[in-house]
Amino acid sequence: MSESRKGDTVMRRAVGIDFGGTVVKLALVNDLGQIERRTSFPTAETSGPDSWIERTAAALGDLGVASDSLPLHGQIVGIGVGVPGFTDFERGFIYSLTNVLGWTNVPLADLMAQRFGLRTRVDNDVNAMALGECAFGGGRKFRHAVFVTLGTGVGGGLLINGALYRGAYSMAGEIGHMSIDWRGVRSPRGVGELELYVGNRAIVSRTADAIRAGRPTALREKAGGEPDRLTPRDVAEAAAAGDALALEIFDYVAVCLATVFSSIVYCLQPEAIIVGGGVAQAGDVLFRPLQHHLVDRLAPEFAERIVVLPATLGPDAGVIGCAKLAMD
Amino acid sequence: MSESRKGDTVMRRAVGIDFGGTVVKLALVNDLGQIERRTSFPTAETSGPDSWIERTAAALGDLGVASDSLPLHGQIVGIGVGVPGFTDFERGFIYSLTNVLGWTNVPLADLMAQRFGLRTRVDNDVNAMALGECAFGGGRKFRHAVFVTLGTGVGGGLLINGALYRGAYSMAGEIGHMSIDWRGVRSPRGVGELELYVGNRAIVSRTADAIRAGRPTALREKAGGEPDRLTPRDVAEAAAAGDALALEIFDYVAVCLATVFSSIVYCLQPEAIIVGGGVAQAGDVLFRPLQHHLVDRLAPEFAERIVVLPATLGPDAGVIGCAKLAMD
Numbered sequence: 001m002s003e004s005r006k007g008d009t010v011m012r013r014a015v016g017i018d019f020g021g022t023v024v025k026l027a028l029v030n031d032l033g034q035i036e037r038r039t040s041f042p043t044a045e046t047s048g049p050d051s052w053i054e055r056t057a058a059a060l061g062d063l064g065v066a067s068d069s070l071p072l073h074g075q076i077v078g079i080g081v082g083v084p085g086f087t088d089f090e091r092g093f094i095y096s097l098t099n100v101l102g103w104t105n106v107p108l109a110d111l112m113a114q115r116f117g118l119r120t121r122v123d124n125d126v127n128a129m130a131l132g133e134c135a136f137g138g139g140r141k142f143r144h145a146v147f148v149t150l151g152t153g154v155g156g157g158l159l160i161n162g163a164l165y166r167g168a169y170s171m172a173g174e175i176g177h178m179s180i181d182w183r184g185v186r187s188p189r190g191v192g193e194l195e196l197y198v199g200n201r202a203i204v205s206r207t208a209d210a211i212r213a214g215r216p217t218a219l220r221e222k223a224g225g226e227p228d229r230l231t232p233r234d235v236a237e238a239a240a241a242g243d244a245l246a247l248e249i250f251d252y253v254a255v256c257l258a259t260v261f262s263s264i265v266y267c268l269q270p271e272a273i274i275v276g277g278g279v280a281q282a283g284d285v286l287f288r289p290l291q292h293h294l295v296d297r298l299a300p301e302f303a304e305r306i307v308v309l310p311a312t313l314g315p316d317a318g319v320i321g322c323a324k325l326a327m328d
Numbered sequence: 329m330s331e332s333r334k335g336d337t338v339m340r341r342a343v344g345i346d347f348g349g350t351v352v353k354l355a356l357v358n359d360l361g362q363i364e365r366r367t368s369f370p371t372a373e374t375s376g377p378d379s380w381i382e383r384t385a386a387a388l389g390d391l392g393v394a395s396d397s398l399p400l401h402g403q404i405v406g407i408g409v410g411v412p413g414f415t416d417f418e419r420g421f422i423y424s425l426t427n428v429l430g431w432t433n434v435p436l437a438d439l440m441a442q443r444f445g446l447r448t449r450v451d452n453d454v455n456a457m458a459l460g461e462c463a464f465g466g467g468r469k470f471r472h473a474v475f476v477t478l479g480t481g482v483g484g485g486l487l488i489n490g491a492l493y494r495g496a497y498s499m500a501g502e503i504g505h506m507s508i509d510w511r512g513v514r515s516p517r518g519v520g521e522l523e524l525y526v527g528n529r530a531i532v533s534r535t536a537d538a539i540r541a542g543r544p545t546a547l548r549e550k551a552g553g554e555p556d557r558l559t560p561r562d563v564a565e566a567a568a569a570g571d572a573l574a575l576e577i578f579d580y581v582a583v584c585l586a587t588v589f590s591s592i593v594y595c596l597q598p599e600a601i602i603v604g605g606g607v608a609q610a611g612d613v614l615f616r617p618l619q620h621h622l623v624d625r626l627a628p629e630f631a632e633r634i635v636v637l638p639a640t641l642g643p644d645a646g647v648i649g650c651a652k653l654a655m656d
Contacts, residue, residue: 047642269495
């Protein structure tokens, strides 16, 4: 993967489209990973592929790349789209989207190429974020890295030999479904999947249970009698302020994450694990115990060769990575 | 990875050396994966690199490839050595061997090249077995596969895009250290590592504990009052004969393996997992419950795209894979 740095000359640009369940973000991104223009529209303004593509056409107009007569068109190498669901990257095909209706078996890359005359790549949104972070963000120094995003769900992307690795059928990197307990919580995806222990819902429900059980904590007042309406950010803020329960919750999240991270290190031995997503915003209250428990769960020759780093592109990782998809 | 089939013409040959803790096996192997000549010597006949290389020189003489004057020399593309320990594949360097004294920080590839005038590659023994199985054995149809060997230890090798993937520092594929229980058995390698649940010792001690606890089983008579001297093969034979305890032991092994296999499938999504090693000789009593529990622990879209297959090269996987190392 080529690395672009500040000071280098911009040679190429692409459009990244981060297709989220709530909002569709579009950006004109250059090959230094810089966003030059951006726009967005609510996902709910569209209903299925046809109206989505027409709404996207208008948004591309906002970016100055909508039609052949506009000056930027010739400088755009293509469009990359990251979608929340299962895709076949080779064909640019969407099998289905997790939280968006009307998107089953859609040949989106072909439809986009027909409509806009631009080469289009379609990938899973977390793969796109991983690519963004590994090309321009927290992972840009590495050829072998694993990107993990922590939020409502837990997702991942694998960088192997400098390229995104999608597995045999474009579905690799589902870190959130890896098991941490062979006798653990059962779900339609298996037994003991990580996501059920460290996802947003797990963090909140574990906190709420402790409050209902009478544990003293500053979060009780914050919750105002409705502990289930707390957010992971509330818990992170309490932990940063030294609240014992909140620190304990993040230590638990860190142990569970460290268990899967140790398995990833023994299996793949990347140079780095890059951690992004909402829960990673917690910062030190997450990363400090995570580092501790990971070292505690690895043989020294593995522990001394792995680093865990926060993602650096924040909410822009998606659009930047999508654009990078189109540039590769 | 090129595939050679019966009926193809032999174009090249290499020497594979499977350096085990007990015996060193050498073979002249052609690029169809066929062994043309073989020899071996006890590891204990040597003490450290110098005497090992001299003993190897004699063994290469047995194979007809020891000196420049012998006819085969010109047809040998090189030597591949698989060793039981940590190596740096790029440099052909041995950091240390697990059960063989006198092998710390040895630049074996350089020493061999100097002594024999043949290009030499050095890799971890399980990587070599994985390469053998994926080039010529159970995995030869696949570009993305994971090889797992079950025995005293549990090891692994990763085939990614048709090539062995060694991770950032040549130490990837340590499947046996992946965790199946975040609150499980602690070891110097972590918490809940697979090997402590399904390695030879775990199988025997679990069986012995059940016998001592009074469980009815045909293995009681077989053990003759010393249940700790049973072998995994004894348990496998009892299971094949329908013994309830033995079947239960293999079901337990299968659940633990399926837990790690499900994590591997979610993370890497290979086409196949190839299972070899002594415990895999158990056959159906292992593979049947393994298949069942793996499907039970995967979402359907992953379960329907993964196959678990037995290794087919048996004890020859090592030498064949070592020779393949030298041919690549």
